[in-house]
Amino acid sequence: MKKGGLNLNLKLSLPPPDEISVRNFLTQSGTFMDGDLLVNSRGVRIVSQDASEMPPLINPSDDQLSLADLDSVKVIGKGNGGIVQLVQHKWTGQFFALKVIQMNIEESARRQIAQELKINQLSQCPYVVVCYQSFYENGAISIILEYMDGGSLLDFLKKVKTIPEPYLAAMCKQVLQGLIYLHHERHIIHRDLKPSNLLINHRGEVKITDFGVSAVLTNTSGQANTFVGTYNYMAPERICGGQYGYKSDIWCLGLLLLESATGHFPYVPPDQGEGWVNFYELMEAIVDKPPPAAPTDEFSPEFCSFISACLQKDPNARLSARDLLTHPFITIYEDLNVDLASYFMEAGSPLATL
Numbered sequence: 001m002k003k004g005g006l007n008l009n010l011k012l013s014l015p016p017p018d019e020i021s022v023r024n025f026l027t028q029s030g031t032f033m034d035g036d037l038l039v040n041s042r043g044v045r046i047v048s049q050d051a052s053e054m055p056p057l058i059n060p061s062d063d064q065l066s067l068a069d070l071d072s073v074k075v076i077g078k079g080n081g082g083i084v085q086l087v088q089h090k091w092t093g094q095f096f097a098l099k100v101i102q103m104n105i106e107e108s109a110r111r112q113i114a115q116e117l118k119i120n121q122l123s124q125c126p127y128v129v130v131c132y133q134s135f136y137e138n139g140a141i142s143i144i145l146e147y148m149d150g151g152s153l154l155d156f157l158k159k160v161k162t163i164p165e166p167y168l169a170a171m172c173k174q175v176l177q178g179l180i181y182l183h184h185e186r187h188i189i190h191r192d193l194k195p196s197n198l199l200i201n202h203r204g205e206v207k208i209t210d211f212g213v214s215a216v217l218t219n220t221s222g223q224a225n226t227f228v229g230t231y232n233y234m235a236p237e238r239i240c241g242g243q244y245g246y247k248s249d250i251w252c253l254g255l256l257l258l259e260s261a262t263g264h265f266p267y268v269p270p271d272q273g274e275g276w277v278n279f280y281e282l283m284e285a286i287v288d289k290p291p292p293a294a295p296t297d298e299f300s301p302e303f304c305s306f307i308s309a310c311l312q313k314d315p316n317a318r319l320s321a322r323d324l325l326t327h328p329f330i331t332i333y334e335d336l337n338v339d340l341a342s343y344f345m346e347a348g349s350p351l352a353t354l
Contacts, residue, residue, distance in 0.1 A: 065089075065133040065144045070098060077152070077196075082140070086147065096132065099143040125185075127178030129199055129209035148207060150200035153260065156348045157195060162263040165303055165329075170338040171198075171206045172257060172306075173330050178208040179253070179321035183246040193252035194233045195259065200348075204340030231279060232265060236287045236313050247315035250324070254310025258292055261299060266292035287313075302329040 070087040073095075077084035082101035089096065130146035150156065153171075157163070163171070175198060182188045190197075190208065197210045231239060235251035238244040258266045267285050269276050276282040291311040294304040306329035309319045324330070 065096075067098075067137060067142060070096065070144070072098070087144075095147040095149075097145040097147045099145060101141040101143075102139065125178060125181040126205070127174050127207055128181060129207045145209065146207075148199035148201045148205075148209075150202060150344050150348060152196045153198040153200065153206075153256070154195035156200060156344070157260060157263075159348045163260045165261070165300060166333040166336055166338050167340060167343050168257060168260055168303075169330055169333045170204075170340050171200075172253070173325065174206040175208065175253065176321045176325045176330070179246075179249055180325065182208070183249070183321055189244070189246055190249045190252075192233075193249050193256065195256050198256070200340075200344050202341060202345060204342075204344060206340070231282060232267065232276060234286070235315065237315055239283050240287050245315065246320070247318045250310050250318045250321065251315075253324075254307050255292070257310070258294055258307050261294065261303065300329070300332075302327075302332055305329065 069090050071090055073086040073088055075083050076086045076097065082099060085098045085100070087096050087098045088094070129148065132144045132146070134141065134143040136142075179190070179193075182190060190210075192210060193208070197208065199207050199209050201207075233252040233255050235244060235248040238248050255266055267276070267282065270281065291313055292307075293311070294307045296304055306324070306327050309324065309327065312318045319327070
């Protein structure tokens with residue numbers, strides 16, 4: 001057996017390929033370590049970390065995961081109407097995240113929602129969390145996702161409190177590339193971009209998750225109460241019930257970046273308590289008051305300008321993800337070769353692994 005990232009077929013005692021239910025593993029945006037054994041429709045293969053040497057994606061319609069092949073390890077997250085579990089595949093030992101959403105609606109509607117969520121399986125972008133399979137079973141929607149071992153940006157912020165500008169710029173660049181993919185290639189509005197929906201891993205990767213899921217839950221009356229905590233990041237045009245588009249995600253990006261830089265949510269509740277409990281007061285603050293801004297005496301002109309470009313109350317005045325990718329805040333730190341992998345490992349240690 002050779003090393004160095006070559007793909008090798010192994011002769012192991014396994015069921016015939018048509019009996020193996022674990023497939024669709026070979027993806028350039030996964031987080032597999034060099035030498036991992038992965039079961040696919042052609043047998044067992046060692047998958048290289050070198051994306052250029054990886055075999056092509058397997059058709060999701062032919063290659064699917066099954067809940068029966070996954071063992072639950074522990075709960076790693078809660079929200080959006082359900083829980084997220086760390087699960088391990090019985091055959092390969094590979095870890096995945098299993099999001100389970102309980103839907104208080106008719107079974108026919110559940111099945112329709114599960115079908116709509118399959119749109120995520122078409123995603124082939126290194127800045128979007130891989131969705132391997134989604135389906136309805138046992139009264140719930142189950143979504144098998146790529147496991148990001150660093151947890152969410154929200155988890156990370158609880159450890160570090162604030163993130164310095166160079167690291168924020170490197171992280172933001174990846175998020176913008178993910179938004180460009182969603183907005184311009186897939187024509188998808190995320191609708192719920194916030195720190196808990198940005199995931200990180202030990203490689204320094206930052207990926208967007210829960211797009212599509214939030215869209216489904218938004219349109220499901222049985223899950224309306226799950227959005228109480230996410231009104232905070234809604235753009236003015238959306239929180240007041242108006243028409244909104246891709247630029248609503250840019251507003252969310254501006255808020256979460258400002259929060260990551262300052263260590264607190266930009267809109268401060270009147271009572272200085274734990275958070276906004278009165279929706280109408282929050283809506284009034286977002287719609288009627290001036291938008292938040294980065295303190296000019298604490299941050300660079302480039303960062304302040306970037307936040308201003310995101311937090312324009314008029315969506316037409318906000319820059320697009322493509323335009324923001326060339327903003328000076330993103331480009332001024334590129335020569336520093338910022339090492340996000342080391343930063344995540346050292347500042348946020350330990351990672352959200354076993």
